[in-house]
Structure formats: structure tokens, C-alpha cells
Amino acid sequence: MGGRLEIDDLHVNFGQAVILQGVTLSLDRAPLSLVGRNGMGKSTLCHAIMGMVAAQKGSVTLDGRPLLGLGPSRVARGGIALVPQGRRMFPSLSVHEHLLLVAGRTKGAWTVERVYETFPRLAERRRNGGNQLSGGEQQMLAISRALLMNPRIVIMDEPSEGLAPVIVDHLIETLRAIAAEGMGVLLVEQNMRVATSVSDQVAIMVTGQIAATMPARDLEADRDAQRRYLGVSHGH
């Protein structure tokens, strides 16, 4: 498990709008957090890696294999799973069906049984629809859906968004456990507490570029850098 994800000089435009302008980033064994203000292009980067939006220039490779142009299903089968921003549940599917959709297609540590052991809440709600869950339950399901693909790298786009603080604590535990097992984790976060609890390194995105990569502790301690890059005076 785990893999080396290399993003090199990645450019993405939406028509006239330039969204990513030369993102270079690499992810290896250690989890990495990506932080940045609203609208800086974090989600666009996630989508470009997955092949959900087209890139104009640059490259994305997983263990040396190029991913750009493959399209999302082959990127996913190639070992990258996405927990998308806003969770994107399938309203027509029950909890259990969300898991069946992805289960069993890859060999690996994650099985439906293990998901239910890890998240007993989902087992209780297995017959409920994807949209009948609380935010925290939805996030667990979105994460489970990604884990069941037994990916080498899981990309999480703002998983803590809209969750109550206690749920966020649980989320942090989950993410740390996933990373500790050796799965690569690219964590997009606006919540500094989550970012710094999960990864030692933090990359900062500003207007479609990686402005800096630094130890999470340093960013945590540096109020000035936080204000400059994140527009916050305090990790919210």
C-alpha cells in the first residue's frame, strides 16, 4: 500500500479563467495536508488528479505511471480514491448499497465487514438512504466508499467541513489510523487543527500555486503566515 504521487507543473483553465497555474507537489509515505483560502483551487487540484477535470499542461504520476487523460474511473482503479468536498452521496442508494457499489473489486485490507466494524454507526444505518444521514455519518460513508476501493492514495477534500467539534475529533482519529496503516493521504483542509493533527507537513495553496510547504508545527506557530496565507487569525 501507499504510493508515490507526483504532480508536476499542473495547469487547469476553465475557459478564460486560469485556476491552477503550475502546481508542483509530491506525496510519498507521509500524509500531506493542503491548506488555502476559499477559491484558491484546492478542489480543482483534487479533480484534476482524479481526471474529473481536464488539465491543459503538466503531469500527474502514481509510482511513475502517468494518470492525466485516463479519466476518473481508470484513475480510481489505478489506486487513487477521492472523498469529495460536500461528500457527494448517491441519494438513490442506501448506506449498504454505497458500500456494495465499490466493494469486492479490489483485494485489500478493507471489506464491507471491516467498514461496519470500524464505523458501527453505519451498520446501524445500513438501510438508510445516503441523504438521510447526519453530516458526520455521511462523511464516514464517503470515507468508507473510498477505503473500500483499497486505494494506494486517498484524497480527502475538506472532510471536516460542517461537522461538529466532537465529530471532528473522531474524524482526526480515523484519518490518523488510515495514514498509520500505510495508505497515502492527501488531506485538503481549512481547519488547521485537523491538518496539523493528521500530517507533519503542510502545503499552502495560493491562487492556483503552491506558495510554500512547511512543517505543520511551524505554520501553527506562525500567526502571521496563517493570516497571510489563510486569512485566519486562529485555526477555526
Added chain:
Amino acid sequence: MSLQFMITVTLNGLTLAALYFIVASGFSLIFGLMRTVNMAHGSLYMIGAYVGFAVFDSLYASNATADYAWYVGLLAGVAAAAVAGVVMQVVFLGWMQGQELRQALVTIGLSIIIADQLLAHFGGNPFQFFAPDALFGPTPVPVIGRYSTFRLFQIGLALAVGVGLWLLLNKTRLGIMVRAGVDDRQMLAACGVNVPLIAVATFALGAGLAGLGGVVGATAQPVALGVDVKFLLTSLVVVIVGGMGSIGGTAIGAILIGVAEQWGQALFPTYSVILTFAIMVAVLAVRPQGLLGRTGR
């Protein structure tokens, strides 16, 4: 008005509704997953009828007692329509996914070409299948005495199609994928599912249902050129009334339209066509998404 008359007219309506349901459920399935308004759906119905009949006719000509001719013709009609649907999706529609207007125009073009080709190859004479012995003649029915066996079979077949579709969509992995694709195609792809392949399978199924309708319809009544437009329009009306992409809605829409059409013909033949559209307008005015349709995506 006698009770006998009322039951007969209603049964006729349900028979028609059964045929509409078989055809329109295919239309609805394709629309639900791909948002493709397949304006060639009536042509797929015709392909089923014509190709099925060509196979049936050659078997029947060689041995008129061959009871299997109808069943073989049925399979051939379904298969021909399914193959035609797959070709349409793979060659034309797949790569314009999401461009609904372009797809609608392309399928209109295809429907014109298909109609001309069928005319060129099979000629313009009306034709009709002979139902196999098991489905031929009348069956005793309480109150009204007797009723066409084939028409009763038609209702049973529609029920079987409805139950089959429900099982497929709700109890199989393919069904889970199709429903997930209706919700969010891109996220389905990001789950590692080959969405274009699912789309082709769905198109084959939807087109096959049109072909099934073609053979059944051409057994119940003679078929001639022009039925493609009739069945396209009916499918459109049925799914608009019932709600686009909902199988249950399609069933309700088909029953409403089929029964209304027969009662309209029985009571005021001259204006019966208007009734269908009056129902559509009324539903659109009150529930624009159709009776069982969901709003938005």
C-alpha cells in the same frame, strides 16, 4: 352503459397501457441514466417489429405449424433493437454525452434514416404476427364472458417487465450502478466504475424493451409505417406525465394514458386524441416534474 362495456373498455385501456409501459420504460431508463432524449426510440420499436417479423415470416413460410416461429421472431426483434441501440450509443451518442440538444437532433436524423431504410428493405405494406397457439384466441373472463388471450398476455408481460426492471435496479450490482449514475455520473466514475459501459448496457436494455414492444404491438395490431412517430410521442407523453426516469412513474403514466385513450375513443372518438394531451398539460401545470418525478438532480 353496461358494466360489461365498462370492463371491456378498461381492459382495452390496460392492454394498451401495457404496451405503452413496455416501450416507454425503455425510453425512461435511457433518459434517467444518460439524460438522452432518444428521439429514435420509436424507430427502435419499428426495428423490433420489422426484423422480428422478417424472421418470423421466413420460419412461418417454411412451416406454418411451427409454433416456435413467434418466439424466435420475438427474440430476433428484441436483439435487433438492442444491437441498433448499442450502435447508436457507441457510434453517435456516447461522445456527445451531456449535449442534450445535439443528441436530440442526431436521434431525429437517425429516426428519419431508419424509417427510410426499413421502407427500402421491407416495403410499406402493413403486416402482423400470428400469435402462437398458447396465446391465440379468447380466454374466459368473469362478467364480460371472454377476452383476447394475447391481450391478457400483454398485460402479464408488462407486469413481468415492471417486476424484472424493479429487481434489476434494486437487487443487482448493475442496478446499483445505474441508480448511482442517475444521481451523479462523475462520482460514479470516480468510484472506479466504467460509466460508458454501464451506459451501453442501459441503452441495450432500453432499446431491447422498445423492440419487445415492437413485436408485441405488431402481434396485437397490424403495423405500418408511421408507428415510430406514434410510439415516440406516446413514450414522451407517458414519461412526462409519470416523471422522467422513474419506472413507477412510467407505469402510472402508461396506465393513465392508455386507459384515457380507450375511454376517449369509446365516448367521444373525434376528440379522443386531445384527451391525451389535455392530461399532459394538466399534469405539467400542477406537477411539472411529472407525477412521480423528482425535481432537480
